[in-house]
Amino acid sequence: MACSLPTSFSLLHVGASRKLSLRQGATHPQNRRVFSLGNAVTHYTSLTVAALKTSPQNKDDSGFGHSVCKASVVAAVALSIAFNGIDIAQARPQGVNRPELLPKTFTPVIDAAGFLSEGQEGRIAKEVTNLEEETGFKLRVLAQNYPNTPGLAIKDFWKVDDSTIVFVADPSLGGNILNFNVGAAVDLSVPRSFWSRLAGKYGNMFYWQEKGEDASIEAAVSAISTCLREPPGPSACSTIQ
Template structure:
């Protein structure tokens, strides 16, 4: 099963502006007084107690990360396929498409294809840079994962087709003019 991680960063020239909700709150003293109140402390301690009693200590085992730098290529590549899902030709095509994206749009895209034995039905995962959200709606990423990362798509067409289709959809989206309807369709 493949796990595709596509970190995307904005071009260095992207303007960054604070959204309207990032302005200071006018009545912050009311909130501060409420936080300092005894009732808030009581509710918080009760919630923590319930949370600890329901969770238990040491019951859940966290997955341990694997550190295997020997799996990484010796030279830089925008496509790293440690899972072996892509042919050499597919890797070269994707690397060229990614280079074209960077040259044409300034966005950086990286593909990491790897195995996770217990990955649930959707195999696509995206790490999106903070300023990318200014140009691409967040809903695009969930629609993309839902279309090309679902179990039905990659079981029928293969993990390699899912990876290629996702990269091409990202390419199409990044090349659309920024506006209220950009990236509204996963192509």
């Protein structure tokens, strides 16, 4: 899912020909497109986005803009779907909303899975803070092992808006560990192919199983930070650092 989803769409199980039906309620004028990338993973079957059906009237009141994520976020981050008022009709596992897992004080980095050392978490938080001060873009990082996650509770905690990138790292269902939910302002500045290339480079199973989840997270944060600092133009974010 970059995550504003239209009123209705379907994800098709390639090979199983079984659809996951999702429903969306309220809408907003600027959210009219859907982009899904990467391979989605359920407990047993790798998914591919085979069909996305949207209507020009589809809108979203969450202020989230277009999202960019893998379909695996359906399982790994029900929060990404829930940002846009979507209820899972048939897909499993269920969404999570556990505000008790949120930190007591604000932080742009939440490590609910224990992937990061204290030093790593501090470095990422500093990088994210500097990035926001310099560019206005708000990168937020959530490391989790579903279902041990605050889930959609982070929407209000982080005050997610059009300038926000919610980066979720979750290896619990296998496959690619990196998931991104991108606000409309970010979507206008960053080529959509950047997110798929980033996930392919640092999120693939071979990378994070060899180097660790922490290495994938740090590498992705660094690449996003570099991309968002580049001047706009046809070559912007063309290289994954």
